[in-house]
Amino acid sequence: MSELKNDRYLRALMQEPVDRTPVWMMRQAGRYLPEYRATRAVAGDFMSLCKNAELACEVTMQPLRRYPLDAAILFSDILTIPDAMGLGLYFETGEGPRFKNPIRSKADIDKLPIPDPEGELQYVMNAVRTIRKELNGSVPLIGFSGSPWTLATYMVEGSGTKTFSKVKGMMYSEPKMMHQLLDKVADSVTSYLNAQIAAGAQSVMIFDTWGGVLTPRDYEEFSLNYMSKIIDGLTRENEGRKVPVTLFTKNGGQWLEKMAATGCDALGLDWTINIAEARDRVGSKVALQGNMDPSMLYATPDRIRQEVQTILADYGDKGTGHVFNLGHGITPEVTPENAGAFINAVVDYSPKYHK
Numbered sequence: 542m543s544e545l546k547n548d549r550y551l552r553a554l555m556q557e558p559v560d561r562t563p564v565w566m567m568r569q570a571g572r573y574l575p576e577y578r579a580t581r582a583v584a585g586d587f588m589s590l591c592k593n594a595e596l597a598c599e600v601t602m603q604p605l606r607r608y609p610l611d612a613a614i615l616f617s618d619i620l621t622i623p624d625a626m627g628l629g630l631y632f633e634t635g636e637g638p639r640f641k642n643p644i645r646s647k648a649d650i651d652k653l654p655i656p657d658p659e660g661e662l663q664y665v666m667n668a669v670r671t672i673r674k675e676l677n678g679s680v681p682l683i684g685f686s687g688s689p690w691t692l693a694t695y696m697v698e699g700s701g702t703k704t705f706s707k708v709k710g711m712m713y714s715e716p717k718m719m720h721q722l723l724d725k726v727a728d729s730v731t732s733y734l735n736a737q738i739a740a741g742a743q744s745v746m747i748f749d750t751w752g753g754v755l756t757p758r759d760y761e762e763f764s765l766n767y768m769s770k771i772i773d774g775l776t777r778e779n780e781g782r783k784v785p786v787t788l789f790t791k792n793g794g795q796w797l798e799k800m801a802a803t804g805c806d807a808l809g810l811d812w813t814i815n816i817a818e819a820r821d822r823v824g825s826k827v828a829l830q831g832n833m834d835p836s837m838l839y840a841t842p843d844r845i846r847q848e849v850q851t852i853l854a855d856y857g858d859k860g861t862g863h864v865f866n867l868g869h870g871i872t873p874e875v876t877p878e879n880a881g882a883f884i885n886a887v888v889d890y891s892p893k894y895h896k
């Protein structure tokens with residue numbers, strides 16, 4: 542494998558000195574880019590795009606051609622695991638993901654297989670290998686998975702949800718069954734992430750999009766515990782380098798200390814917490830990634846640049862340990878120009894904090 546030319550993303554995650562704050566965007570390959578929409582039209586539907594290594598590689602590279610980003614993220618989805626477990630993922634046009642066979646009973650959980658990452662999920666590993674080759678050492682590649690709790694919400698609900706009625710109903714009335722499901726999903730996630738690392742992912746991120754809908758007690762029992770278990774099972778070094786692990790619980794600002802105690806290397810922050818406060822609370826235990834409100838990208842470029850400076854100033858002269866990002870994914874309504882204003886502002890204004 543070729544030498545990494547730009548490693549400031551990995552260095553910041555390991556809290557090593559960098560020349561400026563690294564930056565990437567959650568969902569940086571996506572519908573706000575006209576070239577993404579064009580490639581997706583060629584692929585047909587979203588899953589066909591994920592399953593074609595060349596096209597998945599193409600959309601991964603698209604934002605890197607436009608912007609000075611410090612990391613690439615595998616183009617895939619968190620729902621590949623439940624799909625490989627036999628739930629039958631599909632997308633209705635204009636709507637979110639759906640499962641043909643959602644989890645309804647203990648019998649459904651008993652028969653769930655742990656997918657073979659180089660079997661049913663080999664298309665993901667092929668995408669990782671293709672992207673690594675194409676990146677040719679320019680920037681590191683981030684692999685990812687959903688958290689067990691977040692995957693379970695889709696598996697039990699059968700789609701996205703606002704009320705979490707089915708999944709919380711199961712959690713509260715059949716906690717044993719819920720644990721059986723989470724345990725299987727956690728084992729699947731561990732082997733899936735380790736396979737991504739073996740295939741060439743240089744850092745991995747766990748997206749716990751729905752952990753923040755839980756009570757503090759239930760968050761620990763049904764979400765954090767399983768993320769901890771995954772972290773304990775991950776390969777933490779490959780190709781002679783540390784493979785940093787980032788944990789992101791949306792709306793998890795109140796639990797940062799507990800998240801940092803899992804042994805992860807970094808925490809993803811949404812925009813509902815001030816990054817200076819987050820740094821005070823976790824000390825030097827972990828790096829921090831975030832935390833601009835993605836809705837800021839609907840504002841003018843001047844307002845975006847101002848916000849970037851505010852967040853950099855909040856983080857202050859602590860130097861390293863900060864990866865600039867949005868607090869959640871970029872949306873299709875954002876213009877590519879505004880995304881560029883955001884990224885360029887981090888490049889322009891952050892060096893003075895790293896002298």
Ligand code: 1CP
Nearest residue numbers: 567568569570571587615616617618619637701748750870
């Ligand atoms: O129409 C399209 O092109 C499909 C939209 C889309 C895209 C671009 C989906 C369906 N997934 C993705 C890619 C994706 N998903 C990435 C790609 C890499 C990148 O960042 O560029 C990543 C990291 C994800 C992760 C993901 N998928 C999460 C966790 C992060 C988050 O945003 O909270 C979740 C919850 C999903 C589920 C999902 N997949 C797709 C949609 C529309 C959704 C959300 C459904 C819902 O609202 O509940």
